[in-house]
Amino acid sequence: MAFVTEEFKAKAEKLCAKYPRRDAALIPLLQELQKESGYVAEEAMDELARFLGLPYSRVKAVVTFYTMFNREPAGKYHLQVCRNISCHMAGAPGLLALLREKLGIAEGETTKDGQFTLSAVECLGACGAAPVMQVNEEYFERLDEAKLDALLEDLRHGRLRARGL
Amino acid sequence: MENILLRDKVAELEGYFAAGGYRALKKALAMPPAAVIEEVKKSGLRGRGGAGFPAGLKWSFIPKDAPGPRYLVCNADEGEPGTFKDRELILKNPHALIEGMAIAGHAIGAASGYIYIRGEFVAETIKLEKTIAAARAKGFLGRNILGTGTDFELHVHRGAGAYICGEETALLESLEGFKGQPRLKPPFPAVKGLFASPTVINNVETLAAVPAIIERGGDWYAAIGSGKSTGTKLFCVSGPVNEPGVYELPLGVTFKELLEKSCGGLKEGKRLKAVIPGGSSTPVLTAEEAWLVKLDYESLAAAGSMLGSGAVIVIDDGQCMVKLLQVLARFYHHESCGQCTPCREGCGWLEKLLNKLESGRGTKKDIDTIVSVAENMMGRTICPLADAMAMPAISFVKKFRSEFEAHAAGHCCPPEAPVKH
Numbered sequence: 001m002a003f004v005t006e007e008f009k010a011k012a013e014k015l016c017a018k019y020p021r022r023d024a025a026l027i028p029l030l031q032e033l034q035k036e037s038g039y040v041a042e043e044a045m046d047e048l049a050r051f052l053g054l055p056y057s058r059v060k061a062v063v064t065f066y067t068m069f070n071r072e073p074a075g076k077y078h079l080q081v082c083r084n085i086s087c088h089m090a091g092a093p094g095l096l097a098l099l100r101e102k103l104g105i106a107e108g109e110t111t112k113d114g115q116f117t118l119s120a121v122e123c124l125g126a127c128g129a130a131p132v133m134q135v136n137e138e139y140f141e142r143l144d145e146a147k148l149d150a151l152l153e154d155l156r157h158g159r160l161r162a163r164g165l
Numbered sequence: 166m167e168n169i170l171l172r173d174k175v176a177e178l179e180g181y182f183a184a185g186g187y188r189a190l191k192k193a194l195a196m197p198p199a200a201v202i203e204e205v206k207k208s209g210l211r212g213r214g215g216a217g218f219p220a221g222l223k224w225s226f227i228p229k230d231a232p233g234p235r236y237l238v239c240n241a242d243e244g245e246p247g248t249f250k251d252r253e254l255i256l257k258n259p260h261a262l263i264e265g266m267a268i269a270g271h272a273i274g275a276a277s278g279y280i281y282i283r284g285e286f287v288a289e290t291i292k293l294e295k296t297i298a299a300a301r302a303k304g305f306l307g308r309n310i311l312g313t314g315t316d317f318e319l320h321v322h323r324g325a326g327a328y329i330c331g332e333e334t335a336l337l338e339s340l341e342g343f344k345g346q347p348r349l350k351p352p353f354p355a356v357k358g359l360f361a362s363p364t365v366i367n368n369v370e371t372l373a374a375v376p377a378i379i380e381r382g383g384d385w386y387a388a389i390g391s392g393k394s395t396g397t398k399l400f401c402v403s404g405p406v407n408e409p410g411v412y413e414l415p416l417g418v419t420f421k422e423l424l425e426k427s428c429g430g431l432k433e434g435k436r437l438k439a440v441i442p443g444g445s446s447t448p449v450l451t452a453e454e455a456w457l458v459k460l461d462y463e464s465l466a467a468a469g470s471m472l473g474s475g476a477v478i479v480i481d482d483g484q485c486m487v488k489l490l491q492v493l494a495r496f497y498h499h500e501s502c503g504q505c506t507p508c509r510e511g512c513g514w515l516e517k518l519l520n521k522l523e524s525g526r527g528t529k530k531d532i533d534t535i536v537s538v539a540e541n542m543m544g545r546t547i548c549p550l551a552d553a554m555a556m557p558a559i560s561f562v563k564k565f566r567s568e569f570e571a572h573a574a575g576h577c578c579p580p581e582a583p584v585k586h
Binding site: 027 | 245286341493
């Protein structure tokens with residue numbers, strides 16, 4: 001058990017205790033696994049299924065249904081550009097084009113150095129501050145090219161600043 | 166008028182307490198549950214997530230003699246494009262939600278509750294967890310609340326990225342650790358909801374309004390607003406306006422007032438073309454239809470649209486309606502859970518037809534096919550996601566047909582300009 005370690009099991013018991021049925025903790029447990037390894041590996045799904053006493057198909061169905069689960073390792077920084085209606089009107093397509101150009105990758109790809117993954121995502125729920133991009137767990141709002149350059153420069157130096165550019 | 170929900174200096178317990186916080190909970194715990202429900206019924210408070218169902222009535226559907234546990238669930242899976250109010254409310258006034266939930270728990274006899282928050286809202290999740298810990302430390306949550314013998318445990322559950330989980334039965338499936346696919350109703354959640362027990366599901370904004378209603382009375386709340394649309398509403402304004410953001414205003418405010426008084430009008434050089442008044446699922450209004458419309462449940466229904474979540478998306482004449490509908494169709498196609506054929510296939514067909522029109526390969530017949538596909542999706546699925554795609558599709562084509570025809574004649578939008586501010 002490379003993923004469901006003793007340490008993980010201790011955390012898992014606490015999460016399971018929040019629900020009257022242990023399997024209700026499936027999504028929080030997958031989030032915990034992803035937090036540790038950056039993605040949810042096939043083996044991790046298998047181990048988690050055995051830990052919860054669930055069929056593997058149930059775990060796989062959940063992992064593939066929800067967009068926030070990565071099934072392969074993502075870059076150190078996962079740039080997720082909202083492209084829904086309000087962000088679209090505020091210039092999201094231009095923002096995506098700039099990122100493709102600056103990073104040399106298309107949506108769904110990771111840079112060769114493993115630093116950046118680029119994704120186009122649907123509404124992030126921050127439409128009043130469009131255009132918006134989420135980097136890992138942080139939101140960056142009211143973006144334009146100058147702010148984007150400053151952010152990429154920061155990330156290249158390993159600095160992911162807190163919310164509110 | 167003063168804000169009920171979006172207030173300053175109440176984000177932490179000390180400030181909330183200084184502003185009279187948790188007095189309503191004390192008052193409610195001294196009332197019989199039926200009296201609490203009666204007060205909420207009297208207030209006329211309606212669901213703020215989109216459907217507008219009367220909150221007190223929803224609570225009263227919980228069977229009084231049902232054995233076993235009951236649950237209260239807060240829907241904080243804010244995902245309707247254009248909507249960003251619950252996030253703001255959680256950051257600015259989270260104790261109002263916690264207090265509202267404790268009161269609602271008492272009213273329906275639930276000893277546990279869950280807040281289902283969308284997975285992307287990490288900062289908001291942390292804020293809620295800290296708020297719950299602070300409330301629990303003061304005895305407002307947990308076992309034997311304020312020595313009254315009432316228990317109410319509250320947990321935060323993060324989603325994992327699925328718009329459909331904002332639909333209440335999909336949310337319950339997700340909360341139980343399954344794919345978020347909506348359930349057939351009946352049975353309704355009030356009878357058989359979370360873990361097959363009687364359950365009430367309310368939006369963040371609905372629950373956060375409850376403490377003020379209990380403290381000041383249902384009649385006081387009912388006097389705010391317009392007719393059957395009582396109270397204040399959080400309006401989320403996005404698009405080319407000078408001050409986009411969340412504004413709390415009495416229901417029945419006109420679009421014109423919201424735009425000019427709260428949002429500082431349109432950005433310089435922009436002209437209003439259209440307004441989506443209640444989130445991306447609601448039918449679009451033309452500038453003329455929108456200008457003087459009152460933003461409340463009845464007035465927007467009379468105007469052929471819906472109040473929805475209060476997400477007002479402002480569209481200027483520089484935008485192409487075909488492109489915007491294509492953006493929405495891509496979204497709904499992506500978010501359809503795949504369970505019902507009319508939705509799964511219909512959303513996909515609409516996206517394909519719009520891609521065709523946008524790329525200059527479309528014909529006039531494709532425009533009619535869009536309407537026909539959309540009409541065949543309406544009301545034929547388990548949940549309203551298909552309607553949420555069909556309503557904008559039909560209204561966009563009906564009200565802006567000339568733009569669709571121009572695309573069919575080969576006049577497509579110019580390539581998108583890079584982002585500038």
